[in-house]
Amino acid sequence: MLKLFENPASGNCYKVRLLLHHLGRPLERVFVDVTPGSTRPADLLALSPTGRVPLLLLDDGTPLTESNAILNYLASGTAYLPDEALERSRVLAWTYFEQNLHEPHIATRRYWVSLVEDSSPRANQLDFWLENGKRALATMQKELETNAFFGSDHYTIADIALFAYTHVADEGGFDLGDYPAIGEWMNRVREQPGFVPMG
Ligand SMILES: N[C@@H](CCC(=O)N[C@@H](CS)C(=O)NCC(=O)O)C(=O)O
Structure with missing residues (x-):
């Protein structure tokens, strides 16, 4: 059976579960504590170059890391990743956007504000993450004003990657009410067969 080293509050881990x-x-599921100062299980450290979660072990024990690379692998040959090269490239572009311009700001702000609840030493960082996170949400809003999903006419791993931290962005101090098209898209994601909430 597949084995996932993960934390239930992590959007990166939720992507794989979803x-x-x-x-x-x-x-x-193997619980991993990711709070500051916590230690990682030895088997995780032995199998992952970064010691981060998610870490997925395939049935034969082969380790896979990086949430969006794991999505790419698992979705290959399914409706969640297009076969056609151009469409696949457009879907993957949104997963790179997620890791470059979205997750580093929206997920990181949520982590410090809501999960660790210790933002005092990071006041200037909080502003930086807020400004850049809003920019990422505005980019998504613009895309969704003319498209139902990201990079494809149907639901794919691009939507899974972006949903993970967008739907909890309010926990990081982002007001999702400012982005109505994102709200409608999140409803479409929740309506997908087999949808499961975070946790
Ligand atoms: N780019 C990586 C990021 C992984 C990541 O940041 N994982 C966090 C939890 S969301 C973690 O393991 N933090 C603990 C640590 O860095 O030691 C991915 O998408 O998988």
């Missing part, structure tokens, strides 16, 4: 749920594939 896709596996869509695909109807069972998995064993």
Whole structure:
């Protein structure tokens, strides 16, 4: 069985669980504490170059890291990743956007404000993450004003990657009410067969 080293509050880990749920594939979950000062399990450190989660072990024990690379692997040959090269490239572009311009600001601000609840030493960083996170949400809003999904005419791993931290952005101090097209898209994501909430 697939084995996922993960934390239930992590959007990066949720992406993998959500896709596996869509695909109807069972998995064993291994809890990893990611709060500052916590230690990582030895087997995680031995298998992952960064020691970060998610880490997915395939049935034969092969380790996979990086949430969006894991999505790419698991979705290959399914409706969640287009076969056609141009469409696939457009879908992957949004997953790169997520890791470059979205997650570093929206997820990081949520982590410090809501999960660690210790933002005092990072006041200037909080402003930086807020400004750049809003820019990422505005980019998504613009795209969704003319498209139902990201990079494709149907739901793919681009939507899974972007949903993970967007739907909890309010926990990082972002007002999702400012982005109505994102709200409608999040409803479409929640309506997908096999959808499972974070946690
Ligand atoms: N780019 C990586 C980011 C992974 C990541 O930041 N994981 C966090 C949890 S969301 C983590 O393991 N933090 C603990 C640490 O850095 O030691 C991915 O998408 O998988």
